[in-house]
Amino acid sequence: MGPQADTDAALSLKSVRRLYGRGLGAVTALDDVTISFERGSFTTVMGPSGSGKSTLLHCAAGLDRPDAGQILLDGQAIHALDERKLAAVRRRRVGFIFQAYNLLPALTARQNVTLPVELNGERPDRRLVDEVIAAVGMTERAEHRPAQLSGGQQQRIAIARAMVTRPAVIFADEPTGALDSQSAMDVLQLLREAVDRHGQTIIMVTHDPSAAAYADRAVFLRDGKLAGSLTSPSADRITGWTQQIDAVLGGGSGVAN
Numbered sequence: 001m002g003p004q005a006d007t008d009a010a011l012s013l014k015s016v017r018r019l020y021g022r023g024l025g026a027v028t029a030l031d032d033v034t035i036s037f038e039r040g041s042f043t044t045v046m047g048p049s050g051s052g053k054s055t056l057l058h059c060a061a062g063l064d065r066p067d068a069g070q071i072l073l074d075g076q077a078i079h080a081l082d083e084r085k086l087a088a089v090r091r092r093r094v095g096f097i098f099q100a101y102n103l104l105p106a107l108t109a110r111q112n113v114t115l116p117v118e119l120n121g122e123r124p125d126r127r128l129v130d131e132v133i134a135a136v137g138m139t140e141r142a143e144h145r146p147a148q149l150s151g152g153q154q155q156r157i158a159i160a161r162a163m164v165t166r167p168a169v170i171f172a173d174e175p176t177g178a179l180d181s182q183s184a185m186d187v188l189q190l191l192r193e194a195v196d197r198h199g200q201t202i203i204m205v206t207h208d209p210s211a212a213a214y215a216d217r218a219v220f221l222r223d224g225k226l227a228g229s230l231t232s233p234s235a236d237r238i239t240g241w242t243q244q245i246d247a248v249l250g251g252g253s254g255v256a257n
């Protein structure tokens with residue numbers, strides 16, 4: 001990549017640094033990170049606890065601001081925006097999927113899906129809402145409230161909610177961390193379909209090599225730096241790669257926990 005961030009990518013970070021605290025206690029959570037995410041690609045971000053995965057996600061999604069560097073989201077420079085403009089970026093250009101689903105308990109599944117559209121001051125397009133609810137296999141249960149749904153079903157609704165604004169990037173933070181293995185596979189398959197059928201761009205943090213194997217690329221962070229990447233990663237290759245960098249750099253990576 002040249003000296004500028006990649007304007008064609010869905011998301012591009014150039015020399016991004018994020019420091020927490022000052023003086024002797026300062027922590028460099030992101031240390032000169034340069035990386036691009038192509039449109040319509042599925043990337044997983046891996047690395048040991050404290051390596052900077054959440055900080056990367058938060059800076060890239062406009063939830064946090066870097067101390068240095070550039071971040072282009074859907075071609076827009078977001079690294080220097082004020083809080084009001086960043087909030088607009090979060091509402092319109094990104095979708096979020098969290099480990100704890102984060103659905104509103106008083107709303108039905110369908111109302112949870114339409115909420116981001118309404119928060120943007122727009123009227124939900126019924127056909128699009130039906131389409132995303134059908135895409136996650138929740139048509140039959142769309143009028144249920146979250147408490148009446150299993151964890152896997154709640155996460156499917158969270159995926160529909162993330163897709164409904166047709167964001168440039170969906171960020172998923174350990175989306176299968178609270179699910180049994182069958183529900184986890186269903187959710188990962190849905191994320192894969194969002195990329196393959198709908199051209200969605202997804203960036204997912206996970207510790208689980210078998211979840212990471214659904215992605216097109218796995219990138220590894222270590223001490224706030226990019227430590228390498230694998231394309232078309234299999235769970236075995238991810239585990240092997242992790243053992244290799246541990247052997248070179250020393251210490252446990254925690255990736256396979």
Ligand SMILES: Nc1ncnc2c1ncn2[C@@H]1O[C@H](COP(=O)(O)OP(=O)(O)OP(=O)(O)O)[C@@H](O)[C@H]1O
Nearest residue numbers: 020021027029047048049050051052053054055056
């Ligand atoms: N608000 C904060 N204030 C101070 N230090 C922070 C803050 N947030 C993160 N850090 C530090 O920055 C580093 C990176 O943290 P981050 O949460 O990004 O790691 P992570 O890879 O997501 O870890 P985990 O897998 O445990 O969630 C860690 O050393 C962490 O302690």
